[in-house]
Amino acid sequence: MLAMATFVGFVVLVIGLIHFYLWKRLVRDTTRPGRWRRVGAVAALLLALLVPATLAGTRNGWYWLAWPGYLWLALMFYLLVLLLVLEVPTAVVRLVMRRRARSATAEGPEPEPALVGTGNPPAAPASTGDAADGQPAADAAGARFTGDRPPAADTRGARPVDHADPGPPAADIRGARSVDHADPGPPAGVAAGHDPSRRLLLARGTAIFAGLTAAGITGYGVRTAMGPPRLDRVRIPLAKLPRSMDGLRIATVSDIHLGPLRGRAHTERIVAMINRLDADLVAVVGDLVDGTVAELGEAAAPLRDLRSRYGSFFVTGNHEYYSGVEEWVREVDRLGLRVLQNERQEIRARGGVLDLAGVNDVTAAGTGLAAPADYAAALGDRDPSRPVVLLAHQPVAAHEAATFGVDLQLSGHTHGGQMVPFNLAVKLQQPVVSGLGEVDGTKVYVTNGAGFWGPPVRVGAPPQVTLVELRAP
Numbered sequence: 001m002l003a004m005a006t007f008v009g010f011v012v013l014v015i016g017l018i019h020f021y022l023w024k025r026l027v028r029d030t031t032r033p034g035r036w037r038r039v040g041a042v043a044a045l046l047l048a049l050l051v052p053a054t055l056a057g058t059r060n061g062w063y064w065l066a067w068p069g070y071l072w073l074a075l076m077f078y079l080l081v082l083l084l085v086l087e088v089p090t091a092v093v094r095l096v097m098r099r100r101a102r103s104a105t106a107e108g109p110e111p112e113p114a115l116v117g118t119g120n121p122p123a124a125p126a127s128t129g130d131a132a133d134g135q136p137a138a139d140a141a142g143a144r145f146t147g148d149r150p151p152a153a154d155t156r157g158a159r160p161v162d163h164a165d166p167g168p169p170a171a172d173i174r175g176a177r178s179v180d181h182a183d184p185g186p187p188a189g190v191a192a193g194h195d196p197s198r199r200l201l202l203a204r205g206t207a208i209f210a211g212l213t214a215a216g217i218t219g220y221g222v223r224t225a226m227g228p229p230r231l232d233r234v235r236i237p238l239a240k241l242p243r244s245m246d247g248l249r250i251a252t253v254s255d256i257h258l259g260p261l262r263g264r265a266h267t268e269r270i271v272a273m274i275n276r277l278d279a280d281l282v283a284v285v286g287d288l289v290d291g292t293v294a295e296l297g298e299a300a301a302p303l304r305d306l307r308s309r310y311g312s313f314f315v316t317g318n319h320e321y322y323s324g325v326e327e328w329v330r331e332v333d334r335l336g337l338r339v340l341q342n343e344r345q346e347i348r349a350r351g352g353v354l355d356l357a358g359v360n361d362v363t364a365a366g367t368g369l370a371a372p373a374d375y376a377a378a379l380g381d382r383d384p385s386r387p388v389v390l391l392a393h394q395p396v397a398a399h400e401a402a403t404f405g406v407d408l409q410l411s412g413h414t415h416g417g418q419m420v421p422f423n424l425a426v427k428l429q430q431p432v433v434s435g436l437g438e439v440d441g442t443k444v445y446v447t448n449g450a451g452f453w454g455p456p457v458r459v460g461a462p463p464q465v466t467l468v469e470l471r472a473p
Contacts, residue, residue, distance in 0.1 A: 012052055018080055019048035025083050026211070029203035047072055059322075061295075063260035067456075070261070074221065074455035077419065078214035083206070090206055097198055221419065221457030228269060229253075229450045229463040231277075234436060236443060237471040238407045240387035242352035246472035251279035251308065253465045254393070254412020255449025257319070258299045259290030261456050267302040270450050270465065275307045277467050280349060282308045284337060285412045286317020286361060286393030290453070293327045304335040310349055312337045313356060316370070317393040317413060318363035319453070325369050340391060342374040344382065354470075355388040357406075362394055373397065379404035389470075395430045395439075395446050402440035409444045410468065416448035416461030423461065434461065 027040030054069025241248075251274045258267065274282060284303075289296050306312045314337040320328050329339050338345065340358025347354045357378040365372035379388065379401070387407045392398070395411040416434035417423020426433050432444045448464035 011055075015048055015051050018076065019044050022076070022079055022083070025203075026079070026207045030200070030207050032200075047076070051076070058260050058290075066260040070455040071218070071222075071457075074218050074419065074457040075214055077422075077455075078217050079210055081421065082210040082213055086206055086210060090202065093202060094199070097202075217459060218457055221455075221459040224462055225452045225456045225458040227463070229273065229465045231273065232447075232464055232466045233469065234445065234466060235469045235471050236408060236436065236445065237473060238387045238443075239473055240385065240407060241354070241470055241472045243472045244350045245352035245354060245470065248281075248349060248354070248470045249277070249279045250281045250283055250389070250410070250468040250470070251277050251465065252283045252285065252410050252445070252447050252468050253450050254285040254317070254447050255287040255415055255451050255453070256284075257287055257290055257449070257451035257453050258296045262299075262451055263296075264299045264302065266451065267299055271302045271305050273465055275305070278307075279467065280309045281347065281356070282306050282312035282337075283356075283391050283410055284312070284314045285391050285410055285447070286315055287319045287412060287449070287451075287453075288314070288317070288332070289323050289328060290319055292324045293331050296323075297331060300331065300335065303332070303337060306336070310347055311345070313345065313358065313391060314339045315358040315391045315393060316341070316361050316364070318361050321361065321363050321367045321369055325364075325367075329370075340378070342371060342377040344378050344388070353386055355382055355386050356391070357388055358391040359397065359401075361392075362397060373400075375400050375404055379406065387470075395432045395437075395444055398431060398439035398442050398444045402442040406442045408470075409439075409442055411444060411446045412449050414446055414448075415452065415458075416446075416464070418452060418458055418461050419455070420460030 023041060023044035027037060027044060031037040031040060050065075050069050051073055054065045054073070057065045058069075253270060253274065256262075256267065256270060289300065303312075314332050316325060316329070316339075329341070333339050340356070342359050344355050344357035347356050359373040359375060359378050360370055362373050364370045373392075375397075379390070382388065384405060388405070390397075390401050390406045390409045392401065392409055392411055394413045395409070397411070398406070398409050401409055411432075414423075414426050414430050414433050417426050423433050430446075431437065431439045432446045434446055434448055436443065436445050438444065445466070445468060447466045448461050450463050450465055452458055452463070
């Protein structure tokens with residue numbers, strides 16, 4: 001219980017941090033303070049709550065949450081990826097803008113020449129006629145008087161003031177530079193190397209590009225996921241396969257994921273596709289359902305129509321343990337598929353013998369709902385000269401299977417990554433993500449699966465049914 005609570009808390013924290021980052025890049029950086037920023041903050045909060053509500057609600061029958069919740073989960077994922085990828089080029093553009101603004105501020109406009117005073121008024125020119133006629137010295141300095149004697153002020157030696165010419169401004173006389181108030185200089189933001197309008201334009205451009213691209217990728221992914229599975233054919237040589245069994249064909253499908261977004265029509269389409277292959281064996285390698293027999297029994301019913309020469313077989317996946325594994329084992333068996341629970345079936349065909357084994361999913365060990373994967377029970381005490389094909393939901397089972405000399409393991413679980421670049425994360429856990437690989441000498445083929453989990457989106461990993469053809473040396 002404590003481990004589950006810790007996990008749930010971690011998921012909620014991660015979802016919260018992702019939405020905070022999206023709010024910052026898509027709302028805060030692209031709007032000015034005001035109503036629209038508040039609206040964006042509320043929308044980010046509601047979307048953050050929608051994700052855990054969808055994950056929990058669809059498990060409890062609130063299927064109406066599936067489409068909006070899972071679509072937003074996919075869109076959120078691609079918005080996050082794109083914005084993180086754009087962080088570096090956006091930072092470079094901001095740096096270039098800042099340096100250009102600082103360079104322009106440092107150079108500045110060409111300064112105008114300052115008007116500087118000398119501290120003394122210029123000397124007035126001498127009168128050209130009056131000084132010669134014996135006029136007073138003051139008159140010779142530029143003051144003109146009328147009458148036979150100068151004014152009283154002049155007799156005391158005071159210099160007359162000509163109010164018609166006040167001279168240069170006082171500031172100029174003190175030698176100060178004149179100021180032109182019509183040019184206040186560049187705004188403070190530009191002078192510091194930050195132009196708010198350009199930063200806003202850059203943020204909006206980044207947000208629009210990321211939003212349109214994420215929406216386009218998600219739309220393409222929905223179309224791919226909801227379309228028909230692709231048929232892939234692969235030939236796999238087995239050193240121990242008898243020549244009489246050369247060309248034995250196994251129709252392999254996994255991860256059908258019947259649930260809130262996929263129902264009976266999905267099962268019917270897959271069954272019809274497999275039946276057209278006229279295979280020798282059919283292998284359904286786990287994750288058939290996301291719900292109980294009561295909820296999805298009708299959707300799984302078309303499995304009874306599967307046709308093959310030597311039988312149809314099923315092994316449990318991790319999602320069966322979330323959906324009532326014991327009931328589903330009985331239901332699948334009732335529909336005519338042999339459930340291999342840590343056991344093997346001898347296949348006699350075309351005069352040869354092949355062992356087909358199956359183990360419970362590795363998830364069973366932690367649930368207490370069924371026996372954990374038991375490779376010794378399924379693979380021990382057998383004729384080592386026979387080829388053996390193991391059905392195991394998760395590719396990681398190959399590490400254990402290789403110790404028992406398994407020739408080929410057929411698996412699913414990974415969905416091929418389902419949504420690129422999530423396949424890079426899957427590769428950290430599983431030795432093979434999609435297609436044919438090898439683990440410790442055991443060949444492992446991983447099919448992408450015919451359905452999807454969570455978002456109805458597949459990008460770079462189309463839904464798949466595989467016809468595996470075994471070849472003798």
